[in-house]
Amino acid sequence: MALLQISEPGMAAAPHEHRLAVGIDLGTTNSLVATVRSGTATVLPDELGRPLLPSIVRYHADGRVDVGYAAQARQATDPKNTVVSVKRFMGRGLRDVAHVENAPYDFVDAPGMVQIRTAAGVKSPVEISSEILKVLRSRAELSLGGELSGVVITVPAYFDDAQRQATKDAGRLAGLNVLRLLNEPTAAAIAYGLDNAAEGIYAVYDLGGGTFDLSILKLSRGVFEVVATSGDSMLGGDDFDQRVFCWAVEQAKLPPLGPKDMRQLLMKAREAKEYLTYHGEAPFTARLSSGELVDLALDTEIFSTITQTLVRKTLGPVRKALRDAGLTVDDIKGVVMVGGATRMPQIQHAVAELFRRDPLNNLDPDKVVALGAAMQANVLAGNKPQGEDWLLLDVIPLSLGIETMGGLAEKIIPRNTTIPAAKAQEFTTYKDGQTAMSFHVVQGERELVADCRSLARFDLKGIPPMAAGAARVRVTFQVDADGLLSVTAREASTGAEASITVRPSYGLSDAEIERMLRESFEHAKEDVHARALAEYRVDGQRLLDATRSALAADKALLEPHEIEAIEKAMRALEQALPGNDPRAIKQATEALNRATDEFAGRRMDEGIKRALSGKKIGSL
Amino acid sequence: MHNHFELFGLAPDFALDPEALERSYREIQSRVHPDRFAHAGDAERRASLQWTTRVNEAYRTLQDPVQRAKHILELHGVDVAFETNTRMPSDFLVQQLGLREELEGAVSGKDATALDRLKSDLSNNKQTLIGQIGEAIDSRKDYAGAAGLVRKLMFLDKLDAEIEAAYEELE
DSSP states (O other), X not given: OOOOOOOOTTOOOOTTOOOOEEEEEEOSSEEEEEEEETTEEEEOOOTTSOOOEEOEEEEXXXXXXXXXXXXXXXXXXXXXXXXXXXXXXXXXXXXXXXXXXXXXXXXXXXXXXXXXXXXXXXXXXXXXXXXXXXXXXXXHHHHHTSOOSEEEEEEOTTOOHHHHHHHHHHHHHTTOOEEXXXXXXXXXXXXXXXXXXXXXXXXXXXXXXXXXXXXXXXXXXXEEEEEEEEEETTOSHHHHHHHHHHHHHHHTTOOOOOHHHHHHHHHHHHHHHHHHTTSSEEEEEEEOTTSOEEEEEEEHHHHHHHHHHHHHHHHHHHHHHHHHHTOOGGGOOEEEEESGGGGSHHHHHHHHHHHTSOOBOOSOTTTHHHHHHHHHXXXXXXXXXXXXXXXXXXXXXXXXEEEETTTEEXXXXXXXXXXXXXEEEEEOOSSTTOOOEEEEEEESSOSBGGGSEEEEEEEEOOOOOOOTTTOOEEEEEEEOTTSOEEEEEEEOTTSOOOEEEEOOTTSOOHHHHHHHHHHHHHHHTOOHHHHHHHHHHHHHHHHHHHHHHHHHHHGGGSOHHHHHHHHHHHHHHHHHTTSSOHHHHHHHHHHHHHHTHHHHHHHHHHXXXXXXXXXXXXXX | OOOHHHHTTOOOOSSOOHHHHHHHHHHHHHHHOGGGGTTSOHHHHHHHHHHHHHHHHHHHHHHSHHHHHHHHHHHTTOOOOTTTOOOOOHHHHHHHHHHHHHHHHHHHTTOHHHHHHHHHHHHHHHHXXXXXXXXXXXXXXXXXXXXXXXXXXXXXXXXXXXXXXXXXXXX
């Protein structure tokens, strides 16, 4: 582990210090890491110069883990221990996973999220994803020569709360400071928009290995505003492979297959699909473990026929997003194509036909998301001076609501609401003397709760007994900038208050994350204590730097005694930082946080006053 | 209660300049948005989240004619109570019933052209109502009269949502 640099107490960090920040595209098929160097976003390759990392993880019985090409090479010979497309399982229960019968794994149906039994034990999709992230992290740290200050991880725009939470947990588990979860089409729009100085309304059509997103954005100088987003989080290039696989099984009249044959034919299906992008006919040959030879030929016509329902499935969300945005195809200035699956001519034709214009293919569809994420990470890390950065306004993809009597979903925050957002709604009791209420938080557009995704259940107890309908329980939904939800309920009609904050049930508790971290460190022979110390020092140092620059800018907003209190907390933290007690550093950091609470609020107010007094900042 | 117009430095009129609103919204967001504070301490990040949430809420309210009108009426102390007061003039209700029957007919007949026609008629009617609300609030200061018009506009919004759902059904 690299040694952390601690500046001398009282010495402010240089204002132009460049923080190491990267963007990570954690893809279904491939993952990438990119950074901004000398003003240009570039993908960081591995030591052999390969930019992509196949999102494949293989577990050995002794606990060793292979990630990427090494795992990919063994997927057909060791299919049960080699997990491909783990992203499709993130935040999903067993019954939500498509094609379970065609996936060669030992699934374990755990509450919340499905798990996979491997030679190294039962693994959750969060742990498996974190192995991919760890490899990208060390690739970036080697290449950049230092510890990462923060990362942006991209997620499909249509990911629900559980899937987002799972992704963020995977980042924490990999020891990353996740600055933000960024929607993939939005990341692509940043990369495209900045490269081409694009202005106007654009659509991003993003068909990845396992997910489909369609976002409509308004680009103007310095602002990226998502107007509407739509998609299908269970539709991607993998489904085209499945269609070819089923076609081959049917044509060759094959009996039910074992895991190795299954994985081999899925790989052949994928190769045939990719070959057809540039050729009229693809060979499909494979020798099964029984010795039987499968020898078929797949031509463009058959492929178009067996996949046309999938292509059509992407067009519904396009029309829905246009309607939500109140736009027609004539309002769209360009369609940016993202994701390897958009290389298929069938997709290109369908998109061109619907939008009545040729889609934009001038960016590498495999890299554009990672590049956009790197640009955003660079801004979030504070490496761009104000005026040269931009404002990004994104939305939630799916409505958030609560179950009411009769199994109906009452929408609290509708889809396509700009985040962060909060909304409160009052509910009341159903029976006389009722002292508790059960809340069920759901996500989705359907009216029946049974058709929506269940996010969390919690009880509010201690309501004073009253007549039915007399209690006033205020339920507040808050969605943060990552698109993550927290819910609070409070009964206030009699002055008696109770409140509870829930995390969606698919998310891992802090204790679980800590346990997993501990286990992985034990395995990696890394010192937990040293790790915690390093992390708290980074946090503490960051807060000290932020407070110093805040004081330098806005000292005038504080009374002398308030300045003194903040400076006292700063000195305490400065003294704690070089010590070896992680707890002392954490406590001193928290104390400084509390001491600056009021100051932070006043600085925000001041910011708004300045905004309205017409003092323009840069291009915004 | 918060005055959303003050937040954006705008006059509290129903007729508002959408470009001025957007300019002011972006100007404020560029200072309070969580992206500006991703690397800051907890206190600043929390304050940023609260402010951005409020600014987004205010922006959403002022952008939507029904919400904007309700906000102005509330600022003037007019009890709107739209949820409980559903009494409407009978000729208006008859007209609404007729439109809904037309919608049902278009859906059962899978008639997209009829939907398009309904949608464009509705959009004209909404524009007319929005103009009347503006006159009632801004010129005549007739807030009680405006409340009745806003209720009508809510009916039309609801019909609009049903037409959107019908389009989805036709697909």
